[in-house]
Amino acid sequence: MVQWEISEGEVDYNTALEKMGNYVQKIISGEADEKIWLLEHPSIYTAGTSANIKDLVEPNRFPVFKTKRGGQYTYHGPGQRVVYVMLDLNKRGKDVKKFVENLEAWIIHTLAEFNVVGQSRSGRVGIWVERPDKPKDINGLIKEEKIAAIGVRLKKWTTFHGLSINVDPNLSHFQGIVPCGIKEHGVTSLVDLGLPISMTDLDIALSKAFSKVF
Numbered sequence: 723m724v725q726w727e728i729s730e731g732e733v734d735y736n737t738a739l740e741k742m743g744n745y746v747q748k749i750i751s752g753e754a755d756e757k758i759w760l761l762e763h764p765s766i767y768t769a770g771t772s773a774n775i776k777d778l779v780e781p782n783r784f785p786v787f788k789t790k791r792g793g794q795y796t797y798h799g800p801g802q803r804v805v806y807v808m809l810d811l812n813k814r815g816k817d818v819k820k821f822v823e824n825l826e827a828w829i830i831h832t833l834a835e836f837n838v839v840g841q842s843r844s845g846r847v848g849i850w851v852e853r854p855d856k857p858k859d860i861n862g863l864i865k866e867e868k869i870a871a872i873g874v875r876l877k878k879w880t881t882f883h884g885l886s887i888n889v890d891p892n893l894s895h896f897q898g899i900v901p902c903g904i905k906e907h908g909v910t911s912l913v914d915l916g917l918p919i920s921m922t923d924l925d926i927a928l929s930k931a932f933s934k935v936f
Contacts, residue, residue, distance in 0.1 A: 723755050723756075724755065724756045724757065724758060724809075724932075724936075725754075725755050725756065725757045725758070726757070726758050726759075726760070726929065727757060727758070727759045727760065728761070728925060729759070729760070729761040729762075731762070732762050732763060732764045732800060733761045733762065733763060734763075734764070735763050735764075735766050735768070735785075735787050735798070736787070738761065738763070738806070739789075742759065742806050742808065742882050742883075743882070745757060745808055746877055746880050746882045747877075749808060749810055749880050750877065750878050756808055756809045756810055757806075757808045758805060758806070758807060758808070758928075758932070759805070759806040759808070760803060760804070760805055760925055760928070761803075761804050761806070762798075762799075762800055762801070762803065762804060763798040763799060763802075763804060764799065764800070765784045765797070765798070765799035765800070765892075765895055766784050766785050766786070766787060766797070766798050766799065767783075767784050767785070767786045767787070767795055767796070767797055767798075767898060767899055768786070768787045768788075768791075768795070768796055768798060768873075769786060769787070769788045769789065769794070769795050770789055770791050770792055770793030770794050770795070770796070770873050771789075771791065771792055771793070772792065772793060772794050773788075773793075773794045773795050774794065776900075777794060777795050777899055777900035778795060778898075779897070779898055779899055779900065780897070780898035780899075783898040784797075784799075784895070784898065789873075789875075789883070790875050791873040791874060791875045791883040792873050792874055792875065793847060793871070793872070793873035794900075794901075795899040795900065795901065796871050796873065796886070796899070796901060797891075797895050797896050797898070797899060798886060799891050799892065799895055800891065800892075801888070801889055801890040801891035801892065801911070801913075802886050802887070802889060802891040802911075803886065803887045803889055803924050803925070803928075804884075804885075804886045805884045805885045805928065806882060806883060806884045807874070807881055807882070807884035807885065808880065808881060808882050809821075809880070809881045809936070810880050811876070811879040811880065811881060812878075812879045812880075814936070816879055818874075818876065821874070821881065822872060822874065823842075824935050824936060825872050825874070825884070825885055826849060826872065827934075827935045828885075828928075828932060828934075828935045828936070829849045829870045829872075829885060829887065830842070830849060831931035831934050831935060832887070832924070832927045832930075832931040833849070833851075833869070833870075833887075833927075834931075835927035835930065835931065836912065836917055836919060836923075836927065838851060838869075838912070838915060838917070839851065840869060840870065841866075843866070846907070847871070847872055847873075848868050848869075848870055848871045848872055849868070849869055849870040849872075850866045850868055850869065850907070851866065851867060851869050851910060851915065852864045852865070852866055853865040853866065853867055853908075859907075865907075865908070866907055867907060867910035868901060868907060868908070868909050868910070869887065869909075869910050869911065869912070870885060870886065870887045870888065871885065871886050871901070872884070872885045873885075887912075888909065888910065888911035888912065888914075889911060889912050889913065889919055889920075889924055890911055890914075890919075891911060893909055893910070893911060896909045912924070
């Protein structure tokens with residue numbers, strides 16, 4: 723059985739890492755069920771294992787945390803739903819690629835609850851939406867912007883870290899980094915797309931979509 727936890731207010735990043743790490747250890751030892759943890763962080767930048775320091779454009783803007791998750795630089799802050807995914811792949815199948823694909827599918831199904839078409843792109847981690855309302859990109863194609871990020875870590879085939887979905891963060895805060903090392907595409911949110919979605923609305927959609935994928 724998967725436990726769900728929702729934290730009110732902003733959770734300190736180091737506090738969250740410690741709590742998540744301790745819980746993952748309990749899953750590994752058979753003392754705890756799998757868990758999905760929904761929360762928000764204060765404004766921070768995090769660097770994954772593939773982060774390039776050149777992508778940290780404004781190193782003094784917010785606190786910067788080095789993490790052991792996969793991926794590059796990302797931003798977390800108020801208005802963004804962070805989802806820490808603690809699942810036992812010993813039981814669900816020892817396939818990291820499939821697990822990441824399932825996270826992508828989970829986000830896509832969640833966004834579909836609000837009639838938003840999210841898409842994955844080869845070579846670009848995360849979920850993207852087309853913006854036909856904006857000028858075309860330098861190649862004359864419909865502009866695409868990132869609405870959700872993914873970065874995971876495994877310990878003895880138990881997952882932690884996870885994903886984040888932009889509900890209504892301050893999008894200018896992403897300008898302090900090159901999100902996920904991708905310069906040519908922007909960042910968006912549900913509210914930026916014209917949808918007055920609350921965090922509670924998103925949590926309900928996440929719960930509903932989870933069972934479709936996992």
